[in-house]
Amino acid sequence: MVQIPNTPPPASPAPRSVPTSADVARLAGVSRATVSYVLNNTSAVRISEPTRRRVHEAAEELGYVPHAAARTLRAGHSRMVLMPAPAVPVGPLYGQFINELQWALGRLDYTVVQHGSVGLHGDEAARAWAELRPVAVLVPGIGLGPEGVAVLKRAGARAVVTVGPARVEGAHALLMDHGSVGHCAGSHLHARGRRRIGVVVPQEPGLEAFSRPRLDGVRRALYGTDASVAELPLAFDERAAAELAARWRELGLDAVFAYNDEYAMLLMCALQDEGIRIPDDTAVVGADDLMIGRLLRPRLSTVHIELPSGRDLADLVDRAVRDPDATPEAHRVLGASVVARDSS
Amino acid sequence: MVQIPNTPPPASPAPRSVPTSADVARLAGVSRATVSYVLNNTSAVRISEPTRRRVHEAAEELGYVPHAAARTLRAGHSRMVLMPAPAVPVGPLYGQFINELQWALGRLDYTVVQHGSVGLHGDEAARAWAELRPVAVLVPGIGLGPEGVAVLKRAGARAVVTVGPARVEGAHALLMDHGSVGHCAGSHLHARGRRRIGVVVPQEPGLEAFSRPRLDGVRRALYGTDASVAELPLAFDERAAAELAARWRELGLDAVFAYNDEYAMLLMCALQDEGIRIPDDTAVVGADDLMIGRLLRPRLSTVHIELPSGRDLADLVDRAVRDPDATPEAHRVLGASVVARDSS
DNA sequence: TTGAAAGCGGTACCAA
DNA sequence: TTGGTACCGCTTTCAA
Numbered sequence: 001m002v003q004i005p006n007t008p009p010p011a012s013p014a015p016r017s018v019p020t021s022a023d024v025a026r027l028a029g030v031s032r033a034t035v036s037y038v039l040n041n042t043s044a045v046r047i048s049e050p051t052r053r054r055v056h057e058a059a060e061e062l063g064y065v066p067h068a069a070a071r072t073l074r075a076g077h078s079r080m081v082l083m084p085a086p087a088v089p090v091g092p093l094y095g096q097f098i099n100e101l102q103w104a105l106g107r108l109d110y111t112v113v114q115h116g117s118v119g120l121h122g123d124e125a126a127r128a129w130a131e132l133r134p135v136a137v138l139v140p141g142i143g144l145g146p147e148g149v150a151v152l153k154r155a156g157a158r159a160v161v162t163v164g165p166a167r168v169e170g171a172h173a174l175l176m177d178h179g180s181v182g183h184c185a186g187s188h189l190h191a192r193g194r195r196r197i198g199v200v201v202p203q204e205p206g207l208e209a210f211s212r213p214r215l216d217g218v219r220r221a222l223y224g225t226d227a228s229v230a231e232l233p234l235a236f237d238e239r240a241a242a243e244l245a246a247r248w249r250e251l252g253l254d255a256v257f258a259y260n261d262e263y264a265m266l267l268m269c270a271l272q273d274e275g276i277r278i279p280d281d282t283a284v285v286g287a288d289d290l291m292i293g294r295l296l297r298p299r300l301s302t303v304h305i306e307l308p309s310g311r312d313l314a315d316l317v318d319r320a321v322r323d324p325d326a327t328p329e330a331h332r333v334l335g336a337s338v339v340a341r342d343s344s
Numbered sequence: 345m346v347q348i349p350n351t352p353p354p355a356s357p358a359p360r361s362v363p364t365s366a367d368v369a370r371l372a373g374v375s376r377a378t379v380s381y382v383l384n385n386t387s388a389v390r391i392s393e394p395t396r397r398r399v400h401e402a403a404e405e406l407g408y409v410p411h412a413a414a415r416t417l418r419a420g421h422s423r424m425v426l427m428p429a430p431a432v433p434v435g436p437l438y439g440q441f442i443n444e445l446q447w448a449l450g451r452l453d454y455t456v457v458q459h460g461s462v463g464l465h466g467d468e469a470a471r472a473w474a475e476l477r478p479v480a481v482l483v484p485g486i487g488l489g490p491e492g493v494a495v496l497k498r499a500g501a502r503a504v505v506t507v508g509p510a511r512v513e514g515a516h517a518l519l520m521d522h523g524s525v526g527h528c529a530g531s532h533l534h535a536r537g538r539r540r541i542g543v544v545v546p547q548e549p550g551l552e553a554f555s556r557p558r559l560d561g562v563r564r565a566l567y568g569t570d571a572s573v574a575e576l577p578l579a580f581d582e583r584a585a586a587e588l589a590a591r592w593r594e595l596g597l598d599a600v601f602a603y604n605d606e607y608a609m610l611l612m613c614a615l616q617d618e619g620i621r622i623p624d625d626t627a628v629v630g631a632d633d634l635m636i637g638r639l640l641r642p643r644l645s646t647v648h649i650e651l652p653s654g655r656d657l658a659d660l661v662d663r664a665v666r667d668p669d670a671t672p673e674a675h676r677v678l679g680a681s682v683v684a685r686d687s688s
Numbered sequence: 689t690t691g692a693a694a695g696c697g698g699t700a701c702c703a704a
Numbered sequence: 705t706t707g708g709t710a711c712c713g714c715t716t717t718c719a720a
Contacts, residue, residue, distance in 0.1 A: 063495060
């Protein structure tokens with residue numbers, strides 16, 4: 001980092017203590033109760049207009065900001081919806097989903113917070129989240145067990161929603177079965193007459209949660225047919241792709257499901273460099289239906305993934321919060337469908 | 345969403361009230377003070393081993409989890425580092441940076457929290473953040489003014505760090521001048537003998553913060569030379585790219601800086617479909633040095649961006665927290681360098 | 689070694 | 705219409 005010469009320090013010495021509602025009350029010449037009534041627009045209590053004005057002015061002048069922790073403590077609950085921040089850089093698909101969700105929950109007057117729980121695992125993380133007493137917790141992926149759910153519930157979470165491959169006892173579930181993505185691809189390739197099918201499994205850590213189910217899905221689609229499946233570990237790296245492509249002919253595969261569109265692009269380019277014709281020698285299918293697939297030549301066949309709308313999930317959370325004793329719902333929310341283009 | 349039949353409700357009725365340290369004390373037969381001492385390993389006080397055990401067992405049995413809000417309130421401060429959650433899906437580069445940062449701050453015993461402040465703008469958002477009384481705030485992009493910084497400081501934030509194009513009064517700054525990215529690309533193209541240079545400006549909302557400076561950087565690099573710059577609005581969309589490519593010859597450009605590698609790929613493919621030869625007719629330069637650039641043919645020239653390590657930024661935050669009265673530092677942290685490949 | 693109690697900031701009940 | 709005050713859960717000083 002390159003240090004840059006600093007501008008001279010500002011002349012105004014910062015006020016050194018945080019103003020509280022008592023300070024506001026003092027300045028406005030009223031009680032703390034009145035301040036609270038005014039600033040919260042408490043409808044059960046009528047405050048005269050001049051008093052309101054004085055309170056507002058005092059708050060403004062002091063730069064008063066209420067203390068969320070104090071409010072939470074007193075109220076016994078917060079409106080915080082907590083979700084762990086994703087541990088791996090997440091694709092545009094999922095990123096978009098998270099954004100929508102945040103927006104929709106914001107509309108419902110929840111505060112969405114992503115907790116950076118790096119290094120913490122499973123129920124250990126659950127404890128850290130529970131300390132914040134969120135009103136609801138949204139946990140993508142695996143790693144949260146029934147004990148974790150219980151910890152959160154005991155800590156006052158009125159809703160725990162898991163987003164992943166399997167239900168967890170006591171929690172609502174958004175079942176995102178990535179197996180169906182693989183299943184889609186596998187069925188498609190089989191229908192196209194392919195019988196020796198490779199499946200790329202990324203070596204990047206943190207992707208197993210998706211790659212395993214996708215592989216299993218292909219296996220499931222092909223089980224009991226005359227087709228076979230070969231697992232192809234691959235790092236997201238040109239050299240690794242070239243090496244894989246170099247032994248392609250001896251692998252004797254006539255098709256490959258490449259985990260997603262990015263890996264598909266990587267592998268497809270390597271195969272083309274090797275002189276493998278696509279789709280004639282080998283069919284390639286990606287997943288996620290990203291823009292790049294449309295731009296490749298041949299155009300990349302892919303599995304389009306339909307995620308639930310952020311609004312729907314926000315509504316689910318809201319319902320769960322309002323009725324915490326309802327039996328947990330489970331929803332299947334990952335729609336997968338083949339987009340057949342020219343590479344398969 | 346497809347509803348799935350629920351499993352029967354679990355037999356165990358959930359304990360309906362959140363256990364407090366008083367409950368633990370009661371069960372262990374000690375005072376709340378002792379519970380606090382034991383659970384926090386307070387070194388100033390020696391507690392007998394049998395007592396410690398009893399407290400731990402009681403806490404375990406009740407599933408006790410401390411109440412962060414209460415602790416914060418009592419302590420007068422928290423160890424929460426707050427940053428707004430990015431409003432647009434963010435690329436792998438920046439995503440990686442955020443992850444590193446979270447990890448590094450976690451190592452320093454801070455709790456990193458991304459606040460989903462959708463719809464809130466500037467100082468309005470600052471107020472929402474201030475309610476959480478974070479010990480430090482990390483604000484990417486623009487939109488936070490000096491008043492916002494003041495609000496946060498008054499609310500007890502010991503460090504405010506902006507990450508963006510310009511300094512903000514009172515805050516530390518990580519200057520990420522995306523102008524240098526454009527400057528790099530512009531200089532490179534000029535050095536290659538190009539004189540009519542187009543610059544792609546994405547139409548996607550939320551990207552202006554990066555696209556404007558990149559455009560300006562190109563302008564700056566070419567200012568006073570015999571080269572000219574043309575602004576090319578472009579949506580991330582095949583049709584838009586095709587339309588732009590269709591009028592390419594009449595635009596009379598011999599080079600284009602495509603904002604980033606993804607837009608470059610989009611445009612390059614459209615140009616090639618149109619019969620424009622790259623780099624002979626038109627040179628193309630991307631940015632961000634993504635994998636896809638290496639896979640394109642011709643291989644895409646790009647601007648490699650060097651971000652600071654998460655560790656460095658975490659250390660900066662930590663220093664600032666420890667010495668809140670130090671004059672704000674400003675660091676220039678965006679390194680840009682051309683990776684010349686075959687498209688320019 | 690342990691306990692009693694004050695107090696952090698805000699809310700809401702009850703009284704005036 | 706407004707004020708006094710108890711209380712939320714936890715930490716920490718002081719006393720025992």
